[in-house]
Amino acid sequence: MPEFQTSPGMRDVLPPESARWRRFVRTFDETVSAAGYGQVVPPLLEDIGVFHRVGEATDVVTKEMYDFVDKGERHVALRPEQTASVCRAFVQHRPATPWKVWYAGPNFRYEKPQRGRYRQFDQVGIEVLGPDDPLLDVEVIALGWRFFQRLGLRQVTLMVNSLGEPDDRARFVAALHAHFETNIERLTPESRVTLAKNPLRVLDSKRPEDATVIATAPRIADFLGETARRSFSAVCDGLRALDIPFVVNDRLVRGLDYYRLTTFEFVGGTLDSAQNALGGGGRYDGLVEDLGGPDTPGIGFALGLDRTLLACDAEGVFASPASRVDVFVVDTTGGLNALLLTDQLRENGIRADRAYENRSMKSQMKAADRSGAVVAVIIGPDEAESGTVVVRPLRDGGEQSSVSRSDLTNTLKRVLS
RNA sequence: GUGGGCGUAGCUCAGUCGGUUAGAGCGUCAGGUUGUGGCCCUGAAGGCCGGGGGUUCGAAUCCCCUCGUUCACCCCA
Numbered sequence: 001m002p003e004f005q006t007s008p009g010m011r012d013v014l015p016p017e018s019a020r021w022r023r024f025v026r027t028f029d030e031t032v033s034a035a036g037y038g039q040v041v042p043p044l045l046e047d048i049g050v051f052h053r054v055g056e057a058t059d060v061v062t063k064e065m066y067d068f069v070d071k072g073e074r075h076v077a078l079r080p081e082q083t084a085s086v087c088r089a090f091v092q093h094r095p096a097t098p099w100k101v102w103y104a105g106p107n108f109r110y111e112k113p114q115r116g117r118y119r120q121f122d123q124v125g126i127e128v129l130g131p132d133d134p135l136l137d138v139e140v141i142a143l144g145w146r147f148f149q150r151l152g153l154r155q156v157t158l159m160v161n162s163l164g165e166p167d168d169r170a171r172f173v174a175a176l177h178a179h180f181e182t183n184i185e186r187l188t189p190e191s192r193v194t195l196a197k198n199p200l201r202v203l204d205s206k207r208p209e210d211a212t213v214i215a216t217a218p219r220i221a222d223f224l225g226e227t228a229r230r231s232f233s234a235v236c237d238g239l240r241a242l243d244i245p246f247v248v249n250d251r252l253v254r255g256l257d258y259y260r261l262t263t264f265e266f267v268g269g270t271l272d273s274a275q276n277a278l279g280g281g282g283r284y285d286g287l288v289e290d291l292g293g294p295d296t297p298g299i300g301f302a303l304g305l306d307r308t309l310l311a312c313d314a315e316g317v318f319a320s321p322a323s324r325v326d327v328f329v330v331d332t333t334g335g336l337n338a339l340l341l342t343d344q345l346r347e348n349g350i351r352a353d354r355a356y357e358n359r360s361m362k363s364q365m366k367a368a369d370r371s372g373a374v375v376a377v378i379i380g381p382d383e384a385e386s387g388t389v390v391v392r393p394l395r396d397g398g399e400q401s402s403v404s405r406s407d408l409t410n411t412l413k414r415v416l417s
Numbered sequence: 418g419u420g421g422g423c424g425u426a427g428c429u430c431a432g433u434c435g436g437u438u439a440g441a442g443c444g445u446c447a448g449g450u451u452g453u454g455g456c457c458c459u460g461a462a463g464g465c466c467g468g469g470g471g472u473u474c475g476a477a478u479c480c481c482c483u484c485g486u487u488c489a490c491c492c493c494a
Contacts, residue, residue, distance in 0.1 A: 008485075058492090058493095059492055059493085060493075063492090064493095109492085109493080109494095111493080112418075112419095112491085113486085115486095117492085117494080122494095123494060190490075204492090204493095205490095207490075265494095277493065278494070280494070304493085304494030306494080307494060308494090328454095330452095330453080330454095360448095361452055361453055362452090364454090366455085367454085369454040369455060376454080378452080380452055390452090390453090394454070394455090400453085
């Protein structure tokens, strides 16, 4: 056991998995860039106050933040999510609206690690600030859906709900609170604690003992005002118009406090663990204002990279690409020729690798095979003498041939095309 | 944070009732083939049996602590 290992909840992403991560982000980039979103890269570190505005009642902010006082006596925190940072950036720079941005990167939450739940975890996401239009909600949800489709995922369930406008939500929470209070003796002790902090989240309890009380709890749908109702049905109509399947789940309560009106979640069908939420988001009108900016509507989502990749594994899609080179140079003259040849090939746009330590030809040929190269370029004493190299196909049979070094690049380009 | 499972080679795992030198497959390296990969054969390297303490003549094996991981709760992506 090595003396040093990654801290709990932290891990190394090694090749070839790292290549898959890059492709994941690139696929997301392509999906949302084509919809007019530009990338924003907020810092990992923010004044802790930025995140406190996200909600005083969420564990993410109250219990799970990596926060510390820096050498300048500033109380800062590693970001637990990126929506707050994006809104802070909006307030700070005041870009023209609609401001459509995407991001990708790590977040930090001090939780007990589990598969699909790490202390440093990556998310990709988008945010749109400015427009107050349910059809924008539809666009945002649709982009998330399309992205999952592009990855090849089939078993993703889209759940949508409306939390109503702040007044609706407040009345709903009050009714919920009353309902749970009157049935408090039938709630688990854990849920009683949750009730005191955030009645909404009691709906999230997975303890079977709570199920009956939750089942009879008030429904948000009965508390939506005219505005929220119209908005929500516009969202549902829009999704139907795009042929995007969804289920309305009026028990869907998102974790962060800032959500209003439309909320949604993408749930993986193949992950039967508790970590099956691949991503989620919603409208958060009011967050920009809370951060000291003008009253600005906003909506967005974040998707968990790890969990989504786990779902891809379960469905056997979006496999990690095999990293390979085109050509492998085998040099039994000591290695200097391999140095020169690989450099020459790379400068001509041919991906080339080689072996080191002047190993035997057999050993180098094995390495050539493992490299995935299409052809081996072999140089030994005879070739060095005559200014030639041997070009040997590795994949589809074919005879090896001798070519002069000056013709090598052109020969290879022909063979590889 | 609470509770349960599991930690043996780089990886996946055997290891009987506590018994003498801890094994296999894969992978790696070398050889069989003095200039040629895959398949096959042979060999080698590689282990503080997660760590610490205890019980015992003797511990990978039993007990305690600890660390890591995993599952559920919790939380959430």
